[in-house]
Amino acid sequence: MARPKKPEGQAKKNLLRIRVTDEERATLDRAAREKNLEMSTWARAELLTLARKLLRGQQDAAPPGRQS
Numbered sequence: 001m002a003r004p005k006k007p008e009g010q011a012k013k014n015l016l017r018i019r020v021t022d023e024e025r026a027t028l029d030r031a032a033r034e035k036n037l038e039m040s041t042w043a044r045a046e047l048l049t050l051a052r053k054l055l056r057g058q059q060d061a062a063p064p065g066r067q068s
Helices: 022-034 039-061
Strands: none
C-alpha cells in the first residue's frame, strides 16, 4: 500500500542542486551524521534556519515604517 499524499503546501516539489567539492561533501555528510539526519533533511533545516536569521536581521535593520 502506498503512503498517503501530503496536503497541498506540504509536499516538497522543488529540487535545489548545488555543486560541492569532495572535501565539502565529506564535511556536510559528517555534519548531517552528527545530527543523525539524512543529508537533505539536515541541509534543508540548516539553510532555512540561516535564511530566516538573515531575513530577520534585515527587518531589524530597516528604518521604522519601511519593514516589509
